[in-house]
Amino acid sequence: MGKSIRIGIIGSGGIAGEHAKYYKQIEDVQIVAVADILPGRADQFIERWGLQGAIGFDDHRRLLDLDLDGVSICTPNVAHHRTTIDALSAGKHVMLEKPMSVTLDEAIEMVQISKKTGNILNVGFQPRYDPNMGIIKNLIQNGELGKVYYVETGGGRRRGMPGGTFIRQEIAGAGAMADIGCYSLDMALNALGYPKPLTVSAYTSNHFGTNPKYHSESGAFNVEDFGVAIIRFEGDIVLNFKTSWAMHMDTLGATMFLGTDAGMKITPAGSGPWSGVWDGKVGSISLFHDIQGHHTESAIPLISHQLNVFEEKIKDFVSAVREGKPAPIPGEQVLRNQAILDGILRSSQSKKEVDIHIPELD
Incomplete structure (x- = not known):
């Protein structure tokens, strides 16, 4: 199958479960960590989804210290900007749930960091x-x-x-x-x-x-x-x-x-x-x-x-990370949506x- 892909999930609300479900179905993909700002929620998510060996954190920055290939960002909208900037700066590829950000200025900075680091910023428009x-x-x-x-x-x-x-x-x-x-x-x-x-x-x-x-x-x-x-x-x-x-x-x-x-x-x-x-x-x-x-x-x-369009979204992101391809739905394009x-x-x-x-x- 190729390189094994190590994934972290930031935010453990309802949409994060969809990410976990489809990552688990892809061969040679392992969810190794989950972070949620509310104490205990990440561990509950790990148990609920049977993510054996995964580590729970209440600070996403500690998750980003791990050896990860990519992260899914499933936080509330106001946290999209900070967590994306931190993840890209830590060398991780990003699968970001919509909307991209709250303001245009935030989206611009996110794209700039993606370009500077060379890491993927992919936005989740599964339709x-x-x-x-x-x-x-x-x-x-x-x-x-x-x-x-x-x-x-x-x-x-x-x-x-x-x-x-x-x-x-x-x-x-x-x-x-x-x-x-x-x-x-x-x-x-x-x-x-x-x-x-x-x-x-x-x-x-x-x-x-x-x-x-x-x-x-x-x-x-x-x-x-x-x-x-x-x-x-x-x-x-x-x-x-x-x-x-x-x-x-x-x-x-x-x-x-x-x-x-x-x-x-x-x-x-x-x-x-x-x-x-x-x-x-x-x-x-x-x-x-x-x-x-x-x-x-x-x-x-x-x-x-x-x-299943959501499944296709996750598979496409993993494929881009594994094969070094551009973001399937690039932040640079979705920037105009956010504008x-x-x-x-x-x-x-x-x-x-x-x-x-x-x-x-x-």
């Missing part, structure tokens, strides 16, 4: 591994739509507000925009080739989260549960972005790409109050075009598959359009 996401990207990149000038994306749950660390700004940094909105952005921007964002005009609110009628932790809820933004990009592209954890509506609409030669509409799979966002699978793809002057709608056949989220929060707070400045990174 990319759905082969139907590949269909969407291929149609756009192959010119089937002509020049794309307008995109509309986002997701809306009628009722799907999380609790705990997700709803506290001091821990999460942001709400629905960072939690589920970043998936929508990655879907659209990856298909477009991640163009450079220039400006953002945004609005956010939290009418549902702060109302005890709708949320049991309303007194602690201080992030947004709804947001909408208009983003302008280089290449004269505009994106209408909207995301909601809760609303009095069944949907915020399909994702649409409008091009000079054709348009494409995509719907997410799934049903129920927690569905309707792009952290899952593709439900349908339709192409709108003209054939001999006739308005035509063509259904694009979906690829039927049994891939938009940062701009949305700045614009919504100032109630005006804001510029996005991303420096050239050597």
